[in-house]
Amino acid sequence: MPQTRHAMLVDTNHDELSSQYFVAALKSHISSHVTGSSRTVYDRRIKPRFAPKDRHAARKALGTDGHYQMASALKRTAQEMMWDAVGVCVERQLPDLIHRAQPNARERGTLRLNPELVVPRYHTAVDIHCMPGGYHSEITGDDVFAGALYDRGIYLFSMGLRGELNDDFGQSLVSWVKQNYPTFQPKRILDLGCSVGHGTLPWVDGFPSAEVHALDVGAPMLRYAHARAEALGKTVHFSQQNAEATDYPDASFDLVVSQIILHETSNKALPRILRECHRLLKPGGLMVHIDGIDWKTLDPYDAAVPDWDTYYNNEPFIGPMHDLDLPALTAKCGFAREKIVYTTAPSARRARENQGRVELKAGDFGNVGAFMVLAARK
Numbered sequence: 001m002p003q004t005r006h007a008m009l010v011d012t013n014h015d016e017l018s019s020q021y022f023v024a025a026l027k028s029h030i031s032s033h034v035t036g037s038s039r040t041v042y043d044r045r046i047k048p049r050f051a052p053k054d055r056h057a058a059r060k061a062l063g064t065d066g067h068y069q070m071a072s073a074l075k076r077t078a079q080e081m082m083w084d085a086v087g088v089c090v091e092r093q094l095p096d097l098i099h100r101a102q103p104n105a106r107e108r109g110t111l112r113l114n115p116e117l118v119v120p121r122y123h124t125a126v127d128i129h130c131m132p133g134g135y136h137s138e139i140t141g142d143d144v145f146a147g148a149l150y151d152r153g154i155y156l157f158s159m160g161l162r163g164e165l166n167d168d169f170g171q172s173l174v175s176w177v178k179q180n181y182p183t184f185q186p187k188r189i190l191d192l193g194c195s196v197g198h199g200t201l202p203w204v205d206g207f208p209s210a211e212v213h214a215l216d217v218g219a220p221m222l223r224y225a226h227a228r229a230e231a232l233g234k235t236v237h238f239s240q241q242n243a244e245a246t247d248y249p250d251a252s253f254d255l256v257v258s259q260i261i262l263h264e265t266s267n268k269a270l271p272r273i274l275r276e277c278h279r280l281l282k283p284g285g286l287m288v289h290i291d292g293i294d295w296k297t298l299d300p301y302d303a304a305v306p307d308w309d310t311y312y313n314n315e316p317f318i319g320p321m322h323d324l325d326l327p328a329l330t331a332k333c334g335f336a337r338e339k340i341v342y343t344t345a346p347s348a349r350r351a352r353e354n355q356g357r358v359e360l361k362a363g364d365f366g367n368v369g370a371f372m373v374l375a376a377r378k
């Protein structure tokens with residue numbers, strides 16, 4: 001399935017496309033034929049010796065096995081190769097991409113940047129999922145490098161499984177809200193941690209009469225997101241802010257959403273973000289977050305597989321987040337216990353492909369048939 005072309009997407013010449021497809025094929029081979037057989041290693045070489053009680057014990061036991069070590073090294077190498085393959089291509093045309101992202105008089109949405117914003121340490125301390133420079137680093141004036149890298153890189157990372165516009169998380173959450181709150185018609189929507197707007201644009205389509213706002217800490221993400229939304233004909237108001245403490249007045253929004261950001265924050269930031277959602281919502285408003293399926297629902301081996309990212313893919317908070325009791329934390333952050341929903345939602349893409357039926361398949365975070373949803377009404 002090819003990625004949908006738009007005016008901001010990098011062009012790829014023959015050699016660049018060839019190296020990108022090579023990395024995608026390598027990642028696919030590793031996940032189907034190399035890491036896949038770690039299950040056999042676990043069943044035949046580990047479980048007969050002892051039965052790991054949780055994912056931590058399973059991961060430690062796997063870590064002593066030569067097959068897991070080899071698979072792990074290959075996965076890490078392929079991840080770095082993927083960013084390199086896309087990075088070369090973005091660098092070649094960066095001046096042109098910056099030119100394409102310049103504001104023009106025909107724009108529908110807005111972009112508000114804040115050069116004074118302090119980027120949180122959980123972004124500056126590591127390059128999340130090994131993406132060079134993370135979401136926020138700027139290498140030149142009016143930079144869009146990180147945005148262009150992320151848009152193409154995530155498509156290769158997910159091997160196209162997040163859809164032609166990388167928007168399966170957004171599509172899935174919009175569908176879930178519509179099914180579970182059929183009469184809910186938000187007038188103002190805020191998307192926290194929007195990156196390049198993959199998950200933001202489905203809200204524009206899902207609620208065409210709503211005003212859609214989106215924020216992120218990364219300026220190069222937001223410049224790219226704004227230009228991408230304009231190129232795709234969608235009106236969004238982007239703003240550079242920290243979701244822990246925004247500058248919007250109390251009760252500004254009917255719906256506050258986030259899509260796969262919670263696991264990239266920290267133990268201190270997450271409750272602040274939940275409290276901020278509560279402050280920003282109007283009475284009766286709805287908060288919804290979508291992230292990878294709750295590892296507590298998986299067996300120790302299946303939970304140890306995505307826990308690889310905690311230790312070897314610069315996602316230091318993903319494991320700790322899965323140890324939290326998110327509904328209890330949400331209640332501590334101001335939401336009434338009886339108005340909190342914590343559930344599993346199907347992937348919109350998988351449901352479409354299977355004509356409405358979704359098999360909940362565990363263990364492959366990021367490309368799965370099901371996600372975790374945390375929702376609460378104020």
Ligand SMILES: C[S@@+](CC[C@H](N)C(=O)[O-])C[C@H]1O[C@@H](n2cnc3c(N)ncnc32)[C@H](O)[C@@H]1O
Pocket residue numbers: 120135136169170192193194195196197198199200215216217218221241242243244258259260261264265269
């Ligand atoms: C995995 S990406 C999210 C992707 C996007 N929501 C989507 O649906 O495709 C995480 C994003 O959240 C942003 N982010 C993380 N913590 C944040 C915070 N405290 N405030 C604002 N943005 C944040 C990061 O800069 C990054 O762009």
